[in-house]
Amino acid sequence: xxxxxxxxxxxxxxxxxxxxxxxxxxxxxxxxxxxxxxxxxxxxxxxxxxxxxxxxxxxxxxxxxxxxxxxxxxxxxxxxxxxxxxxxxxxxxxxxxxxxxxxxxxxxxxxxxxxxxxxxxxxxxxxxxxxxx
Amino acid sequence: xxxxxxxxxxxxxxxxxxxxxxxxxxxxxxxxxxxxxxxxxxxxxxxxxxxxxxxxxxxxxxxxxxxxxxxxxxxxxxxxxxxxxxxxxxxxxxxxxxxxxxxxxxxxxxxxxxxxxxxxxxxxxxxxxxxxx
DNA sequence: CGGTATCCGAACCGATACTG
DNA sequence: CAGTATCGGTTCGGATACCG
Numbered sequence: 001x002x003x004x005x006x007x008x009x010x011x012x013x014x015x016x017x018x019x020x021x022x023x024x025x026x027x028x029x030x031x032x033x034x035x036x037x038x039x040x041x042x043x044x045x046x047x048x049x050x051x052x053x054x055x056x057x058x059x060x061x062x063x064x065x066x067x068x069x070x071x072x073x074x075x076x077x078x079x080x081x082x083x084x085x086x087x088x089x090x091x092x093x094x095x096x097x098x099x100x101x102x103x104x105x106x107x108x109x110x111x112x113x114x115x116x117x118x119x120x121x122x123x124x125x126x127x128x129x130x131x132x133x
Numbered sequence: 134x135x136x137x138x139x140x141x142x143x144x145x146x147x148x149x150x151x152x153x154x155x156x157x158x159x160x161x162x163x164x165x166x167x168x169x170x171x172x173x174x175x176x177x178x179x180x181x182x183x184x185x186x187x188x189x190x191x192x193x194x195x196x197x198x199x200x201x202x203x204x205x206x207x208x209x210x211x212x213x214x215x216x217x218x219x220x221x222x223x224x225x226x227x228x229x230x231x232x233x234x235x236x237x238x239x240x241x242x243x244x245x246x247x248x249x250x251x252x253x254x255x256x257x258x259x260x261x262x263x264x265x266x
Numbered sequence: 267c268g269g270t271a272t273c274c275g276a277a278c279c280g281a282t283a284c285t286g
Numbered sequence: 287c288a289g290t291a292t293c294g295g296t297t298c299g300g301a302t303a304c305c306g
Contacts, residue, residue: 019242109152
């Protein structure tokens with residue numbers, strides 16, 4: 001009984017559904033979490049690096065999604081006036097926070113799909129890990 | 134696990150993208166998180182209670198989504214052979230874990246949209262809180 | 267290199283009416 | 287009460303070709 005009340009906050013609190021409404025538009029897009037986590041993994045990434053990292057995404061979809069994330073203030077786009085052109089995407093503060101907030105979800109998913117192993121780069125051999133088309 | 138690796142986990146780890154692939158089909162559906170969190174809030178809910186709780190969902194969409202969640206092993210459906218019929222939905226272990234894993238995400242979203250307040254029932258007046266159509 | 271433009275099918279999901 | 291059946295609109299996102 002004492003332990004339960006101790007854990008109340010983390011375990012069985014009542015959750016307000018309202019904030020989820022706001023999350024859904026972001027989280028429910030097929031590529032957003034992948035993009036946020038990828039950029040976070042490398043700190044900064046260029047367009048074609050993201051294309052490679054997110055195997056299977058089309059340039060249109062990537063472009064569209066990046067615009068949404070930028071408009072949401074989650075990522076930042078830095079354009080270098082060079083030839084050939086260079087553009088780098090980085091996480092802004094909110095994006096970093098989002099990425100942290102997603103970690104438990106990833107761990108939950110990893111635990112589910114592979115018995116009980118975590119899935120970190122050591123096992124996963126990032127970059128070029130085992131996402132397959 | 135050592136203290137350092139624990140810090141790594143929470144702060145600046147490289148995240149494997151693979152598990153996210155598996156999450157997306159679940160998390161990206163418009164209603165799944167709402168349903169999981171709702172059931173968790175009440176421990177068990179009936180079909181029409183869910184209909185009321187999730188304002189705006191259609192019976193077809195709710196039915197479809199519940200089937201997916203049941204097939205994923207996240208929720209359990211208990212049918213009472215009564216007249217009128219009664220069916221109760223509860224979270225299974227994986228669903229409970231998912232709900233916990235989603236809490237940081239909700240807190241992130243709540244913080245974003247409302248300055249820095251948390252959004253728990255006390256503020257939010259569950260049930261019948263401020264989700265509006 | 268870092269995107270757009272266009273086209274298009276598929277998936278999602280809401281409204282409504284009906285059933286055991 | 288707890289759904290199913292049907293229909294149809296919108297949005298998502300993939301393929302491909304092209305542009306500055």
